[in-house]
Structures are given as C-alpha cells and as structure tokens.
Amino acid sequence: MSLGGHHLAIYNxxxxxxxxxxxxxQGFALREPLNFEAATRAVGFVxxxxxAGEPGPGSWGEQVFPRFLEAGQTGAVSSLSLWHDIESLMAFTYVGVHADALKHARHWNQKQAWPSLVLFWVSAGDLPSWSEAVRRFELLADRGPTPEAFSFKSAFDTRGATCPIDRERVKALAEQNIEGQADLLSVVRTLPV
Structure with missing residues (x-):
C-alpha cells in the first residue's frame, strides 16, 4: 500500500x-520493452x-538529465516511475526480468561515480516531473541520503524517519511477480547480452 497517501518515485x-x-x-534495447511490460504486471506498480515522441505513456514533462551528462555526450538512459511502496519496488527491481537486466548492465553502461538511482515520496495522484526527479538525484549525489532524496540502502518513510525494509514482504511480492512474468522471462533468457 502507499504510505499515508503517498507513492514512491524512482528515477535512475x-x-x-x-x-x-x-x-x-542490443541486449539492453531488446530487454527494455520486456522490462516495461514486467513493471506493468508487478504488484505495487502505479x-x-x-x-516525448515515442509510443507508450505520456512524458511527465520535458525530459532532462543530471549534470553528469556532459554537453554533447550521447547515450543517456533514464527512467521515472511510481510505486506503492519500497517493498513492491524492490521485489520488481531485484527479481525476474529487471534483475536479468541489472546482471548485464555493466556490458552496456559506463562505470559511474554518481548514484544509479534516487527514491523520493510524492503525494498520491501527483506525477513527478523529470526536472524534479533530476533535482532529487543531484541532491542525493551532493548530500547523501536524506528524507528528500534517498536510496534502498538508506530509506526514509513519508514522515522523514528511517524506514526498515520488510524483507519477507519483498520475497512474497517477488514470488507473485515471477508468476506474472514467466512468459517474459522465457524470452529474456534467449536474448544476447
């Protein structure tokens, strides 16, 4: 469930x-639509x-990138989504179709000196903009985890208190997700890295 009328945003x-x-x-490009589909099937996905300009859901504002993308540099990849809570996001992220992509990410992405993602709470019904997500991302990179911008390792609840993660719930949700993405996993296992 969302916490106190909030949803958890993730920007990576x-x-x-x-x-x-x-x-x-190619391995990333082939997995991307399968990851998006797995997310829509995941428990807790909002x-x-x-x-902009691509098929699928509408953009939550103009897409911008953090300062770590240098002028003229290409190849930036980012996503922005909403989840009911941290456990549902973890269950999707670290098990199944998305976990396969994480396992191979070193083949596609540059080693980075900044965080790979930022988490933050938004009021249920609100859609965070790309610029807000980037602001939070840079805040995490500059100051470390705070209630305004945090990570899985240093999570906060909607009141700003440190938030323990219910690992048993994560496991239970992951098992539900696996059942719903078995067909996608069978495709992913045939894809090149």
Missing part, C-alpha cells in the same frame, strides 16, 4: 557505452513516465 540514470541502436547496446 546512466550513460551507455555506445549509441542506443548499436550492436553493443505508473511510469514515457518519453
């Missing part, structure tokens, strides 16, 4: 080692921002 950011449609990034 990285830079590919090559352009999106090159052979080097929604995600799309990308």
């Amino acid at each position: 950011f990285g830079i590919h080692t090559a352009s999106y449609m090159t052979a080097v990034i 929604g995600r921002s799309g990308y």
